[in-house]
Amino acid sequence: MPISFEFFPPKTDEQRATLDAALPRLKAREPEYVSCTFGAGGSTLRYTPETIRRLREQHALDAAPHLSCMGGTREEIRALLEDYRACGVRRLVALRGDLPSGMASHGDFRYASELVEFIRAEHGDRFHVEVACYPEVHPQSDDAHADLRHFKAKVDAGADGAITQYFYNADAYFRFVEAARGAGIEIPIVPGIMPIANFTQLKRFSDLCGAEIPRWMAKRIQAYGDDVDAIREFAADVVADLCRRLVAGGAPGLHFYTLNRARPTLAVLDRL
Numbered sequence: 001m002p003i004s005f006e007f008f009p010p011k012t013d014e015q016r017a018t019l020d021a022a023l024p025r026l027k028a029r030e031p032e033y034v035s036c037t038f039g040a041g042g043s044t045l046r047y048t049p050e051t052i053r054r055l056r057e058q059h060a061l062d063a064a065p066h067l068s069c070m071g072g073t074r075e076e077i078r079a080l081l082e083d084y085r086a087c088g089v090r091r092l093v094a095l096r097g098d099l100p101s102g103m104a105s106h107g108d109f110r111y112a113s114e115l116v117e118f119i120r121a122e123h124g125d126r127f128h129v130e131v132a133c134y135p136e137v138h139p140q141s142d143d144a145h146a147d148l149r150h151f152k153a154k155v156d157a158g159a160d161g162a163i164t165q166y167f168y169n170a171d172a173y174f175r176f177v178e179a180a181r182g183a184g185i186e187i188p189i190v191p192g193i194m195p196i197a198n199f200t201q202l203k204r205f206s207d208l209c210g211a212e213i214p215r216w217m218a219k220r221i222q223a224y225g226d227d228v229d230a231i232r233e234f235a236a237d238v239v240a241d242l243c244r245r246l247v248a249g250g251a252p253g254l255h256f257y258t259l260n261r262a263r264p265t266l267a268v269l270d271r272l
């Protein structure tokens with residue numbers, strides 16, 4: 001089963017040390033590739049390319065940059081693509097991103113489909129392009145049909161594969177893949193898996209990105225109170241069970257949101 005790991009670009013020495021400590025342990029699991037996020041509006045304009053270079057050159061990992069177009073200009077994106085091409089990158093994750101608060105301009109691109117079109121127009125088939133998709137529906141799209149049409153637009157623009165937003169309900173994924181196939185989308189749809197490290201943080205983040213934490217899960221975790229070990233065990237069991245169901249049901253791979261830490265992801269992988 002191909003697996004991949006997602007990181008965010010460290011900005012401080014402390015964050016760099018955390019990632020450096022996690023990398024050898026995660027690399028030992030032989031990921032197909034790793035990816036590094038990009039802050040929309042250029043907030044990681046320097047850090048994402050720097051991290052990609054470090055992952056490729058110092059850690060010998062096939063590292064794929066995320067590229068978020070929201071708030072960016074054609075020239076900025078063009079320069080990043082040239083830079084990535086020059087350092088041997090062959091895979092990209094193309095996103096719209098979310099406008100950072102306080103930033104007014106949307107930039108030259110409105111949707112990720114326009115970014116995919118731009119990448120194909122500028123670089124043909126040079127890059128393998130992944131896009132995002134949402135089994136529980138993107139939060140700004142209250143209509144699942146419209147969201148699926150917009151996903152299809154990214155595929156028609158040239159996406160080779162998709163990674164989902166995380167979810168904890170396997171049926172949401174299976175139904176989504178079924179609907180996508182029905183809409184003529186044939187690219188691989190890899191589930192994004194969020195191991196649980198910090199439940200309070202996860203809850204806050206899930207509200208923002210539209211991922212649902214099932215009530216039974218939240219209630220069980222709350223019931224453990226301050227028993228951190230019990231929460232870790234329970235969370236790893238639940239996420240490993242989700243992964244098992246996804247793989248048994250035909251998921252073509254698993255993409256782990258590591259948040260730059262090895263332990264929560266390894267706790268899941270060790271159970272598989």
Ligand SMILES: Cc1cc2nc3c(=O)[nH]c(=O)nc-3n(C[C@H](O)[C@H](O)[C@H](O)COP(=O)(O)OP(=O)(O)OC[C@H]3O[C@@H](n4cnc5c(N)ncnc54)[C@H](O)[C@@H]3O)c2cc1C
Pocket residue numbers: 036037038039040066067068093094095096097098110111112113131132133138139140141146147150151153154163164165166192
């Ligand atoms: C795997 C993964 C990785 C991510 N990595 C990052 C990252 O590195 N950096 C970051 O900032 N964010 C990242 N995100 C978050 C993502 O940027 C947000 O979810 C963002 O709100 C949407 O991005 P998108 O690429 O899915 O946008 P889009 O596909 O453009 O969709 C955004 C919204 O617009 C709607 N829409 C699309 N096209 C149209 C149209 N033509 N007309 C009307 N509505 C339309 C869609 O239905 C959706 O509601 C990631 C998400 C995932 C799932």
